[in-house]
Amino acid sequence: MITLEHAYLVVGLMFAAFAMLALAERGAPGRIRRALFWGLVAASLLFGSHLGGFGNGLLVIALVAIGATGRLGAGAPATTGQAEREAGAARFGNRLFVPALMVPLFAVGGTLLAKNTAAGQWLISPVQTTLIALGIGCLAALATAMLWFRQPVLAPLQEGRRLMDSIGWAALLPQMLASLGAVFLAADVGQVVGDLIAMVIPLTTVALAVFAYCLGMALFTIVMGNAFAAFPVMTAAIGLPFLVGTFGGDPAIVCAIGMLAGFCGTLMTPMAANFNVVPANLLELPDRNAPLNGVIRAQIPTALLMLVANMVLMYGLAFRH
DSSP states (O other), rough: OOOOHHHHHHHHHHHHHHHHHHHSTTTOHHHHHHHHHHHHHHHHHHHHHHHHHHHEEEEEEEHHHHHTOOOOOOOOOOOHHHHHHHHHHHGGGGGGGHHHHHHHHHHHHHHHHHOOHHHHHHHHSTTTTHHHHHHHHHHHHHHHHHHHHOOOTTTHHHHHHHHHHHHHHGGGGHOOOOHHHHHHHHHHHHHHHHHHHHHOOOOOSHHHHOOOOOOOHHHHHHHHHHHHHHHHHIIIIIHHHHHHHHIOHHHHHHHHHHHHHHHHHHHTOOOOIIIIIIHHHHHOOSSSSSSSOOHHHHHHHHHHHHHHHHHHHHHHHOOOO
């Protein structure tokens, strides 16, 4: 049976390869710092379940210390040039998107297979099924791309290293902010936030509770930079006690749409640096200065429309009894 530990193993080996490739690049500035950083990430994925809380805490402190020394910098991985990429794009055209589209198809299909068939239940663990199916989809897409495009064996690792070096420490922001949300939940921040919101918005009707929950998810995400950090706090404050407990909403629908409302906040904040700031810098967009760079300003109208749509959907779908 494929479990989440197997997915961690694959990703951990990938980061270990990034570390070794960086270390082998003699003469490249910052290679030791990059090798240490990606090596520690690999260690957390490969051995995190065996290190315990104290060991993982030390590992995180080491990652922060390395990241605080400045930019990790980028090496010079063996990769294709601009002319070669343009030639490949012209040759394959839109078929280049086939491996990328395989990833979500495997994620959804694998989840449904594991939930509804005996073979799927035997193959994929019922714990974190979607993440496992997502990992299987990535491996299937990688195998398809390698067989189809006939690239060198190390090409995926070199290209992956190039991308991760360009993003740097910001690549770990989602995981760290999600962990911060869990810390807030353990500290009962949700109860405090719920009391404060109740003082401003009387949660006496379904409509007001839906409005407060979705808006709170978006606003808290804007502050935290990640919907995964906002979700446990706002769900403990309003989602579960009011929308589910008091008004009898479907918990699956409430939580799913609540997370989407949080993602609306992601589109509007520079705190989501890995999503809004780093890509703008990588693409060298003309208007990329924080806090409200061109990417964020372009996304705000869409984010607000989606936030309203999520409120309407939650109100219409979660309380049909």
